[in-house]
Amino acid sequence: MKAVAIEQRVVSSADHLLTAEQVNANLSYLRMKRSIDIIGSLIGLMILSPIFLLIAILIKIEDPKGPIFFKQVRVGKDETEFQMYKFRSMVSDAEERLKDLLTLNEVSGAMFKMKEDPRITRIGKFIRKTSIDELPQLWNVLKGDMSLVGPRPPLLREVVEYSSYDRQRLLIIPGCTGLWQVSGRSNLNFDQMVKLDLKYIEDRTFWFDLKIIFKTVLMIIGSKDAY
Template sequence: MKAVAVEQRAASSDHLLTADQLNANLGYLRMKRLIDIIGSLLGLILLLPIFLIVAILIKIEDPKGPVFFKQVRVGKDETEFQMYKFRSMVTDAEERLKDLLTLNEVSGAMFKIKNDPRITKIGKFIRKTSIDELPQLWNVLKGDMSLVGPRPPLEREVEEYSSYDKQRLLVTPGCTGLWQVTARNNVGFKEMVELDIQYIRKRTIYFDIKIVLKTVVVLFGSKAAF
């Protein structure tokens, strides 16, 4: 897969996507936003019991820490916004990150390691099942994110992006996407970018719905999640 990704990157480097090109399909964009509003509202209402249970478990394990974790992410057109998650790490996780950077197990402008010592006990479960991502339905309702799209990166990650990589910032980021339902952490940064660009070029309402349905399987756990 890596060889194919490199070939695709080389072949398409002279044909970068543009914002005008992607914003031209108004019908798709309006329908996508309508689905995002309806889907996020229904999700927030139906999943409220899970929100309450997870909040209680987080507080039981770490009474002094907050239930939710918010972090500045980079969205469409490199606009920054606050992304929400259930807190799955110790409260000083960001401060401890600098001591773990050399242990990064994912290539490129990302950071992930298995058995991250900053993750709490309840955090391991909600990350494994992707439950920690559910508060992002609020970001979807606000319009910061979509149900489907490239994952929003951190500012420090974007600083390492090439013009080719920045194509994934031309669309609204998503809660899930092609990368999450096909490869997740089994590929490096370059392969993730290729999957995101593949999605951007192919995206349709049908394709979005297909990815959402596949994501349901991921919510029950994945060996690739960490």
């Protein structure tokens, strides 16, 4: 019922495609958004540094040979590729094992989700559940690859399957969190995610961003939708 209600609220038409000129028209908002990204990511990196150290130690204790951070090529604004950072929550050869799990994908569309993914480590389950694994993306925000709020950056293999309608979500800088995350996250399918992303792109304001950030914090505290 929740997914149906969301679908009814989101108004996006495949006949009407957004343009770069439309989404970049509000320069004052974009400058303010970038300023907040820089200040927010710097403060976040400083305050959360003890958590970074603790998670790094726990990851190494469970799997001493694997890296602490997981780097992955993602697609950002205007289909520009960049390296996105996360705490490693899976076994070291997770990417190699993926091809054997694609038939078990639990969401439709151009993305992969599996609730009981056998590649996830014990510490990985915890940091995914609490979204702690995403915290290194504050470095991506500081660099300008990402924003605090925006559509999640997709994988290259996902973008290959995108329609012209789906590619609209690549018109703006991707974010650490977004309207999709606070509206159902893993309980929503790909088409619903795209519609929510486009709704955000069309309606985004300074106050809308703050509202999404606030809701994200509440979800991290008590979310049951992350996996």
